[in-house]
Amino acid sequence: MKIEKVVLADVDSVAKTAAVDLANEIIKLLGSNSKANLVITGGSVGIKTLEQLAPLLQGINLAGLHIWWGDERFVAADSNERNQLQANQALIEKISLPSENLHPFPSSDHNDLMSAANSFADEIGKAAPTFDVLLLGMGPDGHVASLFPQETFQAVSPWVVIESNSPKPPDRRISLSYQAINSSDQVWLLVAGAEKADATKEVFAGNSNLPAARIAGKKLTRWYLDKAAAAGITS
Numbered sequence: 087m088k089i090e091k092v093v094l095a096d097v098d099s100v101a102k103t104a105a106v107d108l109a110n111e112i113i114k115l116l117g118s119n120s121k122a123n124l125v126i127t128g129g130s131v132g133i134k135t136l137e138q139l140a141p142l143l144q145g146i147n148l149a150g151l152h153i154w155w156g157d158e159r160f161v162a163a164d165s166n167e168r169n170q171l172q173a174n175q176a177l178i179e180k181i182s183l184p185s186e187n188l189h190p191f192p193s194s195d196h197n198d199l200m201s202a203a204n205s206f207a208d209e210i211g212k213a214a215p216t217f218d219v220l221l222l223g224m225g226p227d228g229h230v231a232s233l234f235p236q237e238t239f240q241a242v243s244p245w246v247v248i249e250s251n252s253p254k255p256p257d258r259r260i261s262l263s264y265q266a267i268n269s270s271d272q273v274w275l276l277v278a279g280a281e282k283a284d285a286t287k288e289v290f291a292g293n294s295n296l297p298a299a300r301i302a303g304k305k306l307t308r309w310y311l312d313k314a315a316a317a318g319i320t321s
């Protein structure tokens with residue numbers, strides 16, 4: 087398993103570089119397989135990356151591009167806290183994608199957390215997508231998606247977990263599991279800011295049990311870091 091580290095000046099360079107690489111990867115995948123499964127992330131760096139990606143996908147036939155989310159806050163569909171809403175504004179409204187190609191986690195509008203997660207688990211279990219590229223942010227505590235170091239999540243299926251008492255608000259979340267994340271061909275982490283330096287250092291030191299240290303792409307794990315987040319890495 088290959089690990090790559092791309093260290094850039096600042097958060098804007100992280101977003102721009104990851105977006106250019108991602109656009110190229112999507113074009114390559116659509117050219118060779120006519121299908122690409124992309125998993126996107128919330129978080130400020132993830133959303134900045136989607137904003138940068140939008141113009142790069144103009145004029146490209148995206149009929150084969152499917153979009154999934156790594157995790158979602160279990161809030162109302164129209165809540166600004168929803169990763170999906172932020173991704174819509176940053177990217178999805180700006181590109182031409184068939185609505186059946188979008189696979190958002192459910193909102194809290196129609197169901198309780200467990201029922202919503204169960205129905206999503208059925209959907210993703212049937213689709214059994216092979217994720218080509220999965221994007222993740224990382225929190226200062228080393229969390230990825232809604233997999234926190236406290237391990238308070240509950241498994242719903244091999245693909246899906248729920249979190250009812252998240253250390254970071256909002257409390258309730260649905261997330262891909264470690265197993266689902268680690269079934270991806272490529273996992274790209276988008277990490278910027280000095281507050282991430284300690285967790286980043288720990289992960290790269292090689293003996294960490296933080297969530298970010300427990301994820302890996304089958305073919306490639308690539309870290310996009312700004313200088314501040316990468317400051318403590320010695321390897």
Ligand code: 6PG
Nearest residue numbers: 128129130131132223224225231
């Ligand atoms: C959430 C966020 C979270 C985020 C990381 C990184 O659901 O609370 O999506 O998991 O991705 O905390 O966030 P930043 O990119 O803003 O540092």
